[in-house]
Amino acid sequence: MVALPQKALWWPSRGTLFVADVHLGKEASFQAQSIPIPMGPTAETLNRLDALIRSTRAEHLILLGDLWHAKSGRTPKLVDDFIAWRTRHQTVKMTLVEGNHDLKSGKLPANSNFEEVAEPFLVPPFALSHYPEPCADGYVLCGHIHPGVLLEGRGRQSMKLPCFWIGKRVAVLPAFGEFTGCARVSPVEGDQVMVVAEDQVIRVPLVS
Amino acid sequence: MIEEIKAWFLQRGWSAFPFQEEVWSAYLNGENGLIHSATGTGKTLSAWMGPIAEWMAENPGLTKKLIKRSEAPGLRVLWITPLRALAADTELSLRLPIEELGIPWTVETRTGDTSQGLRKKQGEQLPTALITTPESLTLMLTREDAAELFGDLRCIVVDEWHELMSTKRGVQTELALARIRRLRPVVKTWGVSATLGNLEAAGQTLQGLDTDFRIVRGHLDKQIIIDSILPLNISRFPWSGHFGTTMIPPVISAIEEGGTCLIFTNTRSQAEIWHQQISAARPDWAETVGLHHGSLAREVRDQVEADLKSGKLRAVVTTSSLDLGVDFSPVDRVLQLGSPKGVARLLQRAGRSGHRPGAPSRVTCVPMHAFELVDIAAARQAAIAGKIEDREPLSKPLDVLAQHLVTVAIGSGWRSREMFEEVKTTVSYQDLSETEWDWVIDFVVRGGESLRAYSEYRRVVLGSDGVYRVEDKDIARRHKMSIGTIMSDMAMNVQLMTGGRLGTVEESFVSRLNPGDKFLFAGKALEFIRIRDMTAWVKRAKNLKGAVPRWAGGRLPLSNQLANAIRQELEYAKYGELRDSEMQVLAPILELQSRWSAIPAEDEFLIEQVETNEGHHLFFYPFEGRLVHEGLAALFAYRISQIQPITFSIACNDYGFELLSPESPPLAAAIAAGLISSANLAHDIPASLNAVEMAKRQFREIARVAGLVFQGFPGANKSAKQVQATSGLFYDVFARYDPDNMLLQQAAREVLERQLEQSRMAIALQRLEQSTILLTNPEKPTPMAFPILVDRLRETVSTESISQRIQKLTVLLETEAG
Known part of the structure; x- marks a missing residue:
């Protein structure tokens, strides 16, 4: 299993990609409330997914919840763009593990050609979820919290970066979507943290 | 009419100051103006009695006691105050003369704290004089009948204008005043301000570019004493920003000297810490030492203000939240903990003491670490030399303009050309370009360039009659809610699990807390439990062991005038000339500094x-x-x-x-x-x-x-x-x-x-x-x-x-x- 700087997990032996918290249409849902956010994040998010599928030649894309941000963000234009994107990757199997935003956004648009499943979705040895809850049936891969950490060092330097947060029973992926941000998490002894820094994934030491 | 007012003054055993008479006759003469004077020298009555004399002249022999609210004249005076906390006091001081002179007016307050019942009455008929904040004034502009509301308005008084004018709230006030002057050109504006270095600019900003005005110099000859509590042993006095316990005993003795004492600090967290330290040193004072700062819940602050007024408190530890207040209860002693940071601010704080005529105002500075002694000496030298800071108006903040355009679009609506000209009469937007104007309109109408393709966006809509309006009720409602909150920092409620709201703290502070962390707030040791619904839930902690040292709070920067004075003071020190006692006490540290570096x-x-x-x-x-x-x-x-x-x-x-x-x-x-x-x-x-x-x-x-x-x-x-x-x-x-x-x-x-x-x-x-x-x-x-x-x-x-x-x-x- 490889953590990619594109904020995805790649399982080469199965040709499977995992991505969490894509939040399509988030800018449009703001606009629907008359908050003037520019268009662009959704298109850029789909472009990045294009590039990721091409470079890995993935056969299966599994989304760990929150594919769409809100029902109000599903404008005709964005739905068209989404279907066109899906059509470009017709041979790739796609699965959506439903997250909190998906449940409120409703069923995916017709012709989405997605397998929509509830959590936990078992792909041994993994239990795929949206929420970071341990599961008796497998090691959990999930999203939801948009993890990030604060790095600190000599000379009182610090920086906040999105990360993969890998624990004993649960691994949380960084949010993939453009317009998402990250929330600071608190790792504990035994965890692994890999930050996404531009085009690299870097494991960072944890100290007490 | 002025004679009648002077007679009333005499009857109360007062005599009118010449500057008050100057303001009254200028007002009756149809002039606008700016009054500057020290705290507690009759500024309020100087601005208030003009409109009263005007009414008396228009209604000779009509004085009587008012029986029914609805019989009072409609809105004639708007009194803008920067702080809700001041509104209640102002209301009392404005009521006194109209009650005693038998003027059948109503004087009421409208702020975010006003009760539903009174709001409803005011919705039907405004009082004759309305005391309100810039935000509530702006909210009035969202009413479709705004033009009628101001139909008989004669005078707008802006109190403590120096506090507003260099802020976005000041710009918001400028825009609202420009609108009211457009709706009602005969209205006169009078500002009340502390002394500033640039009064002319302050006056022009208040009045707008097209208005002539007079500057009235109030009563300034009050003597001000700036002294300090000096550390006994400078070699054991801390160098850093964290005060030791050294200064607690002298502060306690200063409070013990009797009377009411105001203790000013520069940050809210310092106020908390000092309140806690004083309470720990004198547990017997628990009930008589209060805490007052801008993050505390309204009810908590109200209680402290009431107790201060009734004389129940011997001391209140506070921040700039008690800086203002023309008619605030006089106090006997003012302490300034830490550097004064600015000359004008220190003089204003000093002015809170010695309200008796002829009595000097005195502020005692308490240094928190060694080099603050220099600040104190420098502040005294600058005050003696009369070097007071300027305050500059802000230049065309487009965010405030965008908000104002939506506000007026909810109310009467506006036409582009007319509104552009109106906005350009303010000092803040005098240089607004056509390009910027077009951009702001585009921003509130279409959401700006990037949303051009998106047809459903509509905050403000251009009607076929050329008028821009807000049509969507949800947008209007949301906008009105955000007018009231524009200036509060991203704040989170602090609430006890057992009930009881204590106030608000910055979200950034709460986000660093872990469950179980302890911190000091509202004079209480608290333990953080969790965040839910934008509220930090807490319980009382038994002690402060391992407490989080501080939450950020605002920090006052050093003013340019004081910075200059400090450089001068150090030059004197370098050549061994120690003019003030503070510098003499600091001598060993200065010697160390010059030996090491x-x-x-x-x-x-x-x-x-x-x-x-x-x-x-x-x-x-x-x-x-x-x-x-x-x-x-x-x-x-x-x-x-x-x-x-x-x-x-x-x-x-x-x-x-x-x-x-x-x-x-x-x-x-x-x-x-x-x-x-x-x-x-x-x-x-x-x-x-x-x-x-x-x-x-x-x-x-x-x-x-x-x-x-x-x-x-x-x-x-x-x-x-x-x-x-x-x-x-x-x-x-x-x-x-x-x-x-x-x-x-x-x-x-x-x-x-x-x-x-x-x-x-x-x-x-x-x-x-x-x-x-x-x-x-x-x-x-x-x-x-x-x-x-x-x-x-x-x-x-x-x-x-x-x-x-x-x-x-x-x-x-x-x-x-x-």
């Missing part, structure tokens, strides 16, 4: 280079105040980092700043390459801000005012939560997908002009490049360096790649809670 004269620029186990420190001492230092620090860090890739963490105080790096920085090469040069600033300053963190922070306020970030309201539904994002995220999205957005440009401009005071920065550099550089290499941080060193709020400037930097960093592990 040096004391800079006015034409010298001291730089100290020190290595510790934290890394390599460079301390620079321009003595220009924190704001200028933040800019200079970023600029210097940028210029040094152009010579070799390096990462600095930066800390500032009012005396200087520190650049700290893990490796030794190429200082000599940087100085040779023009480190201190005032050339290329137009390029170097924006480049040094490239880390954009500052602009991003400034954007928080802009995003809120312009209506991007909606803070929600109690009981907001889920759909409201789906459109919440942090302003930082907004900034990133704009920077990437709509880089020409003028609000981003405004953020950058505000950082330069307001936060960094770019013009002061340029002047400072011109001074510094003429100075002789004093470069020293002390073995350890000097007395002057120490307070900067311990500052934990830091910025980073870097020219290293992220991966280079990460190799030197780690993540702190969560330790077991408890």
Whole structure:
């Protein structure tokens, strides 16, 4: 299993990609409330997914919840763009593990050609979820919290970066979507943290 | 009519001051004006009695007791006050003369605290005189019948104008006044202000460009004494910003001297700490020492104000939240803990004491660490020399304009040309360009350039009659809610699990807390439990062991006048001339400073280079105040980092700043390459801000005012939560997908002009490049360096790649809670 700087997990032996918290249409849902956010994040998010599928030649894309941000963000234009994107990757199997935003956004648009499943979705040895809850049936891969950490060092330097947060029973992926941000998490002894820094994934030491 | 008013004064055993009579006759003569005078010298009545005399002249022999509210005349006087806390006191003082003179007027308050019942009555008929805040005034403009509301308005009084005018609330007030003058051209405006260095500009900003006005100098000959409590043993007095316990006993004795004592601090957290320390030292005073600051819940503050007035409290520890108040209860003693930071502010605080005619006002300064003694001596010298600070009006903030356009669109609506001309009559927007105007209209109508393709967006709609209006009720409702909250920082309620709201703290503080963490707030030791529904839930803690030391609170920067005075004071010290007792007490520390390093004269620029186990420190001492230092620090860090890739963490105080790096920085090469040069600033300053963190922070306020970030309201539904994002995220999205957005440009401009005071920065550099550089290499941080060193709020400037930097960093592990 490889953590990619594109904020995805790649399982080469199965040709499977995992991505969490894509939040399509988030800018449009703001606009629907008359908050003037520019268009662009959704298109850029789909472009990045294009590039990721091409470079890995993935056969299966599994989304760990929150594919769409809100029902109000599903404008005709964005739905068209989404279907066109899906059509470009017709041979790739796609699965959506439903997250909190998906449940409120409703069923995916017709012709989405997605397998929509509830959590936990078992792909041994993994239990795929949206929420970071341990599961008796497998090691959990999930999203939801948009993890990030604060790095600190000599000379009182610090920086906040999105990360993969890998624990004993649960691994949380960084949010993939453009317009998402990250929330600071608190790792504990035994965890692994890999930050996404531009085009690299870097494991960072944890100290007490 | 003036004779009748003078007779009433006599009847009360007062006599009218000449400046009061000057204001009354000027008002009756149809003039506008600005009154400046010291606190507690009759400013309120000078502004208030003119409109009363006017009514008496128009209604001869009509004086009688008012029986029914509905029989009172409609709105004639609007009284704008910057603080809700002042409204109640103002109402009392305005009532007194109308009751005693038998004027059948109603005087009422309308602020965010006004009860539903009274609001309803006011919705049907406004009182004759309405006391309100800038936000509530702006809200009145959202009424469709705004023109009728102001149909009989004669006079607008803006109280404490000096507090408003350099803020966005001041700009909001300018715009609202321009609107009211358009609706009702005969209205007269009178401002009441403390003394400023630039009264002419203050008056013009209040009146707008098209109005003539008179400046009335009030009663200023009150004697002011600035003294201090000196530490007994300076060698044991702390060097850093954290006060020791040394000053607690003398503060306690000052309180013991009797009467009511106001104890001012510069930050809210300091107020909390001192309140706690005083209570710990004198448990028998638990009921009689109060705490008052801007983060405390309204009810908590009201109680303290009431107790202060009734004489129940012997002392109140407070921040600038009790700075204002013409008619606030007089006190016997005023203490200033820590540096005064500004001359005008110190004089104003002093003015809270000695309200009796002829009695001097006195403020006693209490230094918190050694070098604050210099600040006190310098403040006294500046006050004697009459060097009072200016306050500058803000220049065309587009966020406030966007908000105003939506406000008026909800009310009567506006036409582009007419509105442009109206807005241009304000000092703040006098230079507004057609391009900027078109951009703001586009922003409120279509959401700006990037939303052009999106047809469903509609905040403000252009009707076929050429009038811009808001049609959607939800948009109108949301907008009205955000007018009231524009200036509050992203704040989180603090509430006890057992019930009882204590107040609010910055979200950034709460987000750093872990369950079980303890902190001091509202005079109580609290334990943090969890965050839910934008509320930090807490319970009482048994003790403060392991408490989180402080929450941020605002920090006052040193004023330019005081900064100048401090440089002068140090020059005297360098040559052994110690004029004030504070400087004499400080002598041993000054001696240490000059032995380890040096004391800079006015034409010298001291730089100290020190290595510790934290890394390599460079301390620079321009003595220009924190704001200028933040800019200079970023600029210097940028210029040094152009010579070799390096990462600095930066800390500032009012005396200087520190650049700290893990490796030794190429200082000599940087100085040779023009480190201190005032050339290329137009390029170097924006480049040094490239880390954009500052602009991003400034954007928080802009995003809120312009209506991007909606803070929600109690009981907001889920759909409201789906459109919440942090302003930082907004900034990133704009920077990437709509880089020409003028609000981003405004953020950058505000950082330069307001936060960094770019013009002061340029002047400072011109001074510094003429100075002789004093470069020293002390073995350890000097007395002057120490307070900067311990500052934990830091910025980073870097020219290293992220991966280079990460190799030197780690993540702190969560330790077991408890």
